[in-house]
Amino acid sequence: xxxxxxxxxxxxxxxxxxxxxxxxxxxxxxxxxxxxxxxxxxxxxxxxxxxxxxxxxxxxxxxxxxxxxxxxxxxxxxxxxxxxxxxxxxxxxxxxxxxxxxxxxxxxxxxxxxxxxxxxxxxxxxxxxxxxxxxxxxxxxxxxxxxxxxxxxxxxxxxxxxxxxxxxxxxxxxxxxxxxxxxxxxxxxxxxxxxxxxxxxxxxxxxxxxxxxxxxxxxxxxxxxxxxxxxxxxxxxxxxxxxxxxxxxxxxxxxxxxxxxxxxxxxxxxxxxxxxxxxxxxxxxxxxxxxxxxxxxxxxxxxxxxxxxxxxxxxxxxxxxxxxxxxxxxxxxxxxxxxxxxxxxxxxxxxxx
Ligand SMILES: NCc1[nH]cc(CCC(=O)O)c1CC(=O)O
Ligand SMILES: [Mg+2]
Numbered sequence: 637x638x639x640x641x642x643x644x645x646x647x648x649x650x651x652x653x654x655x656x657x658x659x660x661x662x663x664x665x666x667x668x669x670x671x672x673x674x675x676x677x678x679x680x681x682x683x684x685x686x687x688x689x690x691x692x693x694x695x696x697x698x699x700x701x702x703x704x705x706x707x708x709x710x711x712x713x714x715x716x717x718x719x720x721x722x723x724x725x726x727x728x729x730x731x732x733x734x735x736x737x738x739x740x741x742x743x744x745x746x747x748x749x750x751x752x753x754x755x756x757x758x759x760x761x762x763x764x765x766x767x768x769x770x771x772x773x774x775x776x777x778x779x780x781x782x783x784x785x786x787x788x789x790x791x792x793x794x795x796x797x798x799x800x801x802x803x804x805x806x807x808x809x810x811x812x813x814x815x816x817x818x819x820x821x822x823x824x825x826x827x828x829x830x831x832x833x834x835x836x837x838x839x840x841x842x843x844x845x846x847x848x849x850x851x852x853x854x855x856x857x858x859x860x861x862x863x864x865x866x867x868x869x870x871x872x873x874x875x876x877x878x879x880x881x882x883x884x885x886x887x888x889x890x891x892x893x894x895x896x897x898x899x900x901x902x903x904x905x906x907x908x909x910x911x912x913x914x915x916x917x918x919x920x921x922x923x924x925x926x927x928x929x930x931x932x933x934x935x936x937x938x939x940x941x942x943x944x945x946x947x948x949x950x951x952x953x954x955x956x957x958x959x960x961x962x963x964x965x966x967x968x969x970x971x972x973x974x975x976x977x978x979x980x981x982x983x984x985x986x987x988x989x
Pocket of ligand 2 (some may be wrong): 829830831832855896899900
């Protein structure tokens with residue numbers, strides 16, 4: 637079911653012919669439509685642009701060989717075995733996408749209460765980083781730091797008596813970050829929302845000599861229903877007990893986002909992120925205006941699924957909705973966007989020249 641959207645209807649500069657619709661013109665000095673009268677004029681006054689430089693491509697990796705498994709709730713997104721992740725990294729490099737982000741689907745048998753597999757220097761993420769950096773050293777690789785892909789309970793941290801422990805979790809996250817840096821990761825991205833983890837990770841990275849490894853903190857990360865498809869993709873949807881509201885933020889708040897971002901900057905974050913994206917554009921704008929930091933936004937799995945799913949049904953024009961949503965992040969002040977649309981958007985931008 638293809639959607640047909642309009643051929644361009646442009647205004648004419650020539651005086652209108654006599655027609656039944658003609659009437660006396662309104663006495664308007666200011667007619668904002670003049671600046672929209674033709675594509676060249678719209679281009680001239682356009683305030684924001686999306687370029688390939690704005691994109692970070694998140695990928696899911698899984699054990700095995702030469703296999704791509706579709707994620708049912710994310711049409712167009714696959715789980716990739718390491719060799720296939722390298723192929724997609726090649727596609728990213730060819731498209732000039734600056735950075736990719738890696739998320740593992742961990743075999744259920746490797747998940748435990750403490751998320752021990754996160755510290756295995758040969759886990760899927762570390763294998764992928766090594767394989768990708770070996771073939772494509774010029775592409776940036778970002779690694780998520782959190783325990784949820786590795787825990788049997790699906791939480792980002794350690795649990796005791798039903799409570800997520802902060803400081804004990806931070807100690808494990810520090811080790812996870814070091815293991816990833818050792819594997820060659822360029823950007824450490826803590827997504828767990830424990831207090832104090834950015835400072836602890838920065839200190840440990842510096843002590844270990846990883847002075848140039850950047851930290852992009854998921855600084856204002858909300859407890860969101862839009863993470864559903866991601867949890868399918870990494871296999872934590874079925875195992876997750878309860879919700880993440882004691883560590884991820886309440887969606888009613890935005891002053892709190894500023895306090896969270898301020899702390900992460902003080903602790904050494906090089907870049908900050910707001911997540912999810914579309915329901916939180918106001919937060920992106922406030923963060924950018926307040927701190928003038930490199931500010932990123934994550935268009936999360938549920939946002940992707942809404943657009944890709946509606947497009948697959950022929951309910952919206954998928955390409956246009958994709959580009960409009962990405963430009964919206966730029967307009968809100970984001971310097972970059974983590975989005976599953978990255979390869980598609982980059983291809984479109986390339987084709988448009
Ligand atoms: N801490 C893990 C993590 N890192 C990124 C996402 C979500 C990304 C997406 O939905 O696309 C999540 C899920 C969660 O917090 O439950
Ligand atoms: Mg915080």
